[in-house]
Amino acid sequence: MMQSTALRSFHIESYAMQHTRLDTLPCPIARALDRVGEWWNILILRDAFRGLTRFDQFQKSLGIAPNILSRRLRGLVEAGLLEKIRYNQRPPRDEYVLTPVGRDFQPVLWAMLAWGNRHFMPFGQEVALVDPATGLHADPVMVDGKSGKRLDQAVLRPIPRPTLDDARRRQS
Amino acid sequence: MMQSTALRSFHIESYAMQHTRLDTLPCPIARALDRVGEWWNILILRDAFRGLTRFDQFQKSLGIAPNILSRRLRGLVEAGLLEKIRYNQRPPRDEYVLTPVGRDFQPVLWAMLAWGNRHFMPFGQEVALVDPATGLHADPVMVDGKSGKRLDQAVLRPIPRPTLDDARRRQS
Numbered sequence: 139m140m141q142s143t144a145l146r147s148f149h150i151e152s153y154a155m156q157h158t159r160l161d162t163l164p165c166p167i168a169r170a171l172d173r174v175g176e177w178w179n180i181l182i183l184r185d186a187f188r189g190l191t192r193f194d195q196f197q198k199s200l201g202i203a204p205n206i207l208s209r210r211l212r213g214l215v216e217a218g219l220l221e222k223i224r225y226n227q228r229p230p231r232d233e234y235v236l237t238p239v240g241r242d243f244q245p246v247l248w249a250m251l252a253w254g255n256r257h258f259m260p261f262g263q264e265v266a267l268v269d270p271a272t273g274l275h276a277d278p279v280m281v282d283g284k285s286g287k288r289l290d291q292a293v294l295r296p297i298p299r300p301t302l303d304d305a306r307r308r309q310s
Numbered sequence: 311m312m313q314s315t316a317l318r319s320f321h322i323e324s325y326a327m328q329h330t331r332l333d334t335l336p337c338p339i340a341r342a343l344d345r346v347g348e349w350w351n352i353l354i355l356r357d358a359f360r361g362l363t364r365f366d367q368f369q370k371s372l373g374i375a376p377n378i379l380s381r382r383l384r385g386l387v388e389a390g391l392l393e394k395i396r397y398n399q400r401p402p403r404d405e406y407v408l409t410p411v412g413r414d415f416q417p418v419l420w421a422m423l424a425w426g427n428r429h430f431m432p433f434g435q436e437v438a439l440v441d442p443a444t445g446l447h448a449d450p451v452m453v454d455g456k457s458g459k460r461l462d463q464a465v466l467r468p469i470p471r472p473t474l475d476d477a478r479r480r481q482s
Contacts, residue, residue: 160349164436166426167356167419173430175349177332184339188466239429245452246425247339248461249417254338257411258345264336268467269454276454276464280417282441283451286458289420292448294360295440 164296173217174243178202178210183240184247186220191233219243248278336468345389346415350374350382355412356419358392363405391415420450 160172174180178200185199197207211234214220219240222232248267255263267276280289332344346352350372357371369379383406386392391412394404420439427435439448452461 161430165356166431166435166437167422168353168426169430170422170426171349171352177343177347180343181340184337184466242428243425245421245450245461246418247466248452248464249421250339250342251466253415253418254340254342256414258333258341259338263338263469265338265466266469267461267464269457269459269461269464271463274456276459276461277456278417278452278461278464279455280420280450281453283449284446285441285448287441287448289417289439289441289448289450291443292420292439292441292450294356294419294423294437297435297438 170246173219174214174246176210176213178206179214180247180250182207182210182214183219183236183243186234186236186240187244187247191235193232193234196234214240245278249280252278342418345391346386346418348382350378351386352419352422354379354382354386355391355408355415358406358408358412359416359419363407365404365406368406386412417450421452424450 160168160175163169174183181200182196185196190196190199193204193207193211196202196211197204200207202210211220211222215222215234218237220234221237222234225231225233251265251267255265267278268274269276281287282289282292332340332347335341346355353372354368357368362368362371365376365379365383368374368383369376372379374382383392383394387394387406390409392406393409394406397403397405423437423439427437439450440446441448453459454461454464
């Protein structure tokens with residue numbers, strides 16, 4: 139137990155000498171950003187949710203330089219959001235598919251979609267969220283999963299840092 | 311009507327010579343990112359939702375260089391997410407408060423919070439979303455505002471570009 143704490147402090151200190159590392163801050167928003175922080179990454183994830191998997195598909199969709207795309211895809215694989223799968227041996231060809239952690243990013247995109255549609259599409263919506271069961275446009279709204287209540291008034295609140303015992307109990 | 315279309319094309323072309331501009335793409339996610347695309351901006355918004363308004367408060371919270379913070383705050387004001395308000399004349403002192411468009415970004419932060427809490431807080435949650443009415447922790451979940459159904463299966467779908475007449479009808 140002492141060892142884990144020491145290890146963690148070591149990481150924080152060793153990063154402090156470099157530029158700011160978000161992945162060691164105690165805030166889940168900062169850590170989430172550390173995984174996708176750059177907007178190309180978020181657009182790559184958007185495209186992955188649209189079903190794109192291949193380098194040339196992403197490139198065509200994003201109009202991005204190959205070296206940048208290649209670096210971004212590698213970063214998303216390293217962050218655990220995409221998995222690189224070889225679908226052809228000769229010639230070697232890979233595709234990139236969302237991992238479970240990557241798929242779980244979807245509500246962030248939906249929230250961005252709703253915000254963008256509401257404020258920055260002066261000529262009207264050009265992308266909609268659709269319920270595939272009904273084909274109807276959906277209006278993404280955040281509620282509390284337990285009470286079903288809309289979260290309009292909810293606030294972020296730091297909670298006391300749990301002891302490692304607490305954390306273990308919570309995770310088990 | 312012709313004039314508006316021409317104006318829009320002009321903007322797209324004039325930006326094309328520079329680096330990629332997200333604010334002219336037809337995707338609301340891209341346009342949303344254009345407003346907040348850089349992760350400092352998202353952390354500044356996070357802090358604004360926590361009630362921070364002053365330069366030194368943001369600086370203390372973020373550990374960010376003053377010149378970068380100052381550029382970011384200016385950018386968020388220009389993008390219409392924060393408003394700069396002079397609260398003291400001598401010496402001149404400004405504070406930054408969320409505009410309605412900025413406040414509407416909140417679901418994006420909640421979605422990031424939930425994703426970060428779920429996957430990147432190995433020692434347990436350190437920030438929670440709280441319903442101020444009950445004091446209980448909320449579990450942010452995205453539903454369709456109309457049907458109340460969870461959006462687990464929802465998909466993004468491009469919709470046919472409306473004519474300007476359609477767009478006008480939609481907005482009126």
